[in-house]
Amino acid sequence: MQVLEKDYWKKFDIWKDVEEYEWRNWKWQIANRFKSYEDIKNFLKLDKNQEKAFKITENIFHFGTTPYYLSLIKDFSDKNNPILKQILPSTKEIDPVSQIESFLDPFLEDEMSPVSGLTHRYPDRVLFRATNFCSVYCRHCMRKRMFLEDEKARTKEEYDAMFQYIKQNKQIKEVLISGGDPLTLPNSKIEYILKNLYQIDHIDVIRIGSRELVVNPYRFLDDDLLQLFDKYDKVWLVTHFNHPDEITNETKKIVKNILSTGTPVLNQTVLLKGINDDEKTIEQLMRDLLKSKIKPYYLFYCDPVKGVVHFRTDIFKGIEILEYLRGRLSGLGIPTYAVDLKDGLGKIPLVPDYIEEIEENHVIFRNYQNKKVKMIKS
Ligand SMILES: *Cc1c(COP(=O)(O)O)cnc(C)c1O
Numbered sequence: 001m002q003v004l005e006k007d008y009w010k011k012f013d014i015w016k017d018v019e020e021y022e023w024r025n026w027k028w029q030i031a032n033r034f035k036s037y038e039d040i041k042n043f044l045k046l047d048k049n050q051e052k053a054f055k056i057t058e059n060i061f062h063f064g065t066t067p068y069y070l071s072l073i074k075d076f077s078d079k080n081n082p083i084l085k086q087i088l089p090s091t092k093e094i095d096p097v098s099q100i101e102s103f104l105d106p107f108l109e110d111e112m113s114p115v116s117g118l119t120h121r122y123p124d125r126v127l128f129r130a131t132n133f134c135s136v137y138c139r140h141c142m143r144k145r146m147f148l149e150d151e152k153a154r155t156k157e158e159y160d161a162m163f164q165y166i167k168q169n170k171q172i173k174e175v176l177i178s179g180g181d182p183l184t185l186p187n188s189k190i191e192y193i194l195k196n197l198y199q200i201d202h203i204d205v206i207r208i209g210s211r212e213l214v215v216n217p218y219r220f221l222d223d224d225l226l227q228l229f230d231k232y233d234k235v236w237l238v239t240h241f242n243h244p245d246e247i248t249n250e251t252k253k254i255v256k257n258i259l260s261t262g263t264p265v266l267n268q269t270v271l272l273k274g275i276n277d278d279e280k281t282i283e284q285l286m287r288d289l290l291k292s293k294i295k296p297y298y299l300f301y302c303d304p305v306k307g308v309v310h311f312r313t314d315i316f317k318g319i320e321i322l323e324y325l326r327g328r329l330s331g332l333g334i335p336t337y338a339v340d341l342k343d344g345l346g347k348i349p350l351v352p353d354y355i356e357e358i359e360e361n362h363v364i365f366r367n368y369q370n371k372k373v374k375m376i377k378s
Contacts, residue, residue, distance in 0.1 A: 001247045001288045002072060009071050014043060026212070026219040029066045030135050030184065036063065044076060050088060057089040061147040061307055064137045069215040072245055082243040082275045086138055092310040093139065102306045104145040108344040115165045117154050121344055125174035125205075128162060130154060130193060132180040136215040138240075140272055140311045142303045142340075146180065153185055156192070163196045170202045178209040187224045194232040206234045213239040213265075214246050217254045229261040238266045238297060243276050247288040255292050266297040269335065270311075271321075273302075277313045279324040286325065286333035296335035301350075303340055315339065315350075323352040327368030 009015040009023050022028045034040045037054040040063075046054070054063065065087045073083045092098040105111070109119045109127065119127040131153040132146040141147070154162075166172050175197050182190065197203050212219040219225065229235050237258060241247060255265055267289050271277055276285065286296050299321070302312040318337040325334050338347045356372060357364040365373045 001249070001251075001291070002074070002245055003249050009067070012071065015067065015071075023068075024218045024221060026216050026222060029068050029216045029218060032067050033135060034063075034065050034067075034070065043070070049091065053089040053091045053093070056091060057093055061089065061093060061139075061144060062137045062151070063087070063089060064134065066135050066216045068218070069136050072248070074245060080274060082245055085275050086140065086242065086272075087136060089139065090310065093307040095310075098310045099306060100309070102304050102309045103342070104306050106304050106342040107340055109143075112344045115161045117158055118162050118165060120165075120169075120172075121346060123171050125176060126166060126172055128175050128177045128193075130159075130177050130179050130182040130189075131185055133184050134179065134181040134211070135184050136211065138211070140270055140302060140308050142270075142305050142308070143180075144305050144307045147307075151180075153189060159193060159196070163200070166197070166203070167200050173202060174205040174207060175203055176207045176209060181210050181212060182208055183210040183212040183219055183225070187222070187228060190225070191228055191232075194228055194235070198232045198234060204234060205236060206232065207236045207238055209238045209240075209268075211240045213237070213251070213254065213258075214241050217248075217250055220254045220257050226257060226261050229258065229263045233262055235261075235263050236266065237263050238268055239294065240269070241267050241285065241289060241294070242269050242272060243281065244284045244288050247285075247292060252292040255294060259293060264295070265293065266295045267335075268298040268300060269296070270300045270302055271313055271318050271337075272311045273313045275311070277317055279321050282321050283325060283329060286329060286335070290330065290333045296333055299335040299337045301337070301339040304342065319350055319352050323368075326352070 007020065009018060015023070034043070037051070037058065069083065069087070073081050075081060112121055113119050117129045132149050133151040133153065137147065166175060177193065194206065197206050258265055269276065269285065276282060282299070289296050299318055301315055301318055302308065322334065322337050336349045337351070338349050340347045354365050355363060356366050361377055362374050363377055365375060367373060
């Protein structure tokens with residue numbers, strides 16, 4: 001966890017005249033994003049290779065970050081900084097050797113779409129893509145194909161067709177609103193979506209997937225948004241922290257605002273090579289999440305998406321990490337490690353195997369300390 005001092009951004013030359021009411025305004029953060037090589041080159045000293053990465057990716061994948069997210073970087077000269085690695089393009093994103101076994105849409109989200117913008121994979125829940133805009137573009141994005149599209153929200157007509165489908169399919173109990181980042185939309189659009197979904201009786205849960213808590217937490221200082229969460233009382237928030245440096249002393253205070261509206265806050269982490277693929281980093285992240293009252297939900301194996309696979313770890317790394325966490329960390333802090341299968345076949349959990357042997361009447365288990373225990377089967 002990082003502790004940010006009052007007016008800490010003023011230590012950066014470019015923001016020395018930015019007042020607190022501006023810095024802590026989510027719209028200021030979005031309006032003042034860094035969106036191109038030109039925007040960032042005076043702020044960060046980029047080497048030739050990084051410069052080249054910008055040039056060769058700029059017409060393929062968007063670049064973008066909020067000032068707040070940039071300000072969390074502890075050492076700008078450290079090429080391995082976990083935040084820099086999540087926002088700066090790399091030449092590996094389009095290198096055919098690095099991108100072997102990768103696909104634009106491995107989970108057939110667009111193909112398994114009964115109505116444009118909706119993906120209906122599991123009977124009881126649908127994915128609702130509300131916009132393709134994000135205030136920060138993660139280099140490891142699983143919907144990186146959308147970077148090829150214009151940054152825009154869907155139209156009211158598209159939303160209406162999506163509501164219509166959900167209304168007609170009564171087995172759907174949950175709508176997962178994602179994007180892009182749905183909380184970058186203006187409150188009026190968010191209310192339009194929530195109001196319409198709230199009126200469909202068979203919807204019990206509205207899950208919002210957003211990274212704003214990580215990259216623009218001031219979004220949740222907006223009382224009008226908090227009132228919407230309070231009023232449309234089916235909302236759960238799932239966010240996306242990947243590293244302890246992303247959690248600050250502000251995070252906990254802001255989570256409290258969200259929780260006060262009756263909205264649970266959960267987190268999904270992606271296991272990323274060179275960013276968080278070691279036991280200690282994940283343990284610290286899970287501890288900091290718990291301190292902030294955010295429940296770890298999933299730890300994902302990095303998806304086989306074009307432009308992303310250079311972040312992949314060995315698939316068994318996640319199991320090793322879970323094995324390390326079990327017994328050492330509160331069960332509240334242990335996420336489910338999941339792999340999304342290609343062709344839209346769904347997510348599967350991977351767990352360490354605690355069964356050593358099955359005998360006729362007994363099972364031999366091992367505990368987290370590798371002690372063997374024999375138990376009768378029935
Ligand atoms: C991941 C996903 C969900 C949600 O799955 P959970 O296991 O409930 O988190 C729903 N629909 C699609 C298409 C998904 O990819």
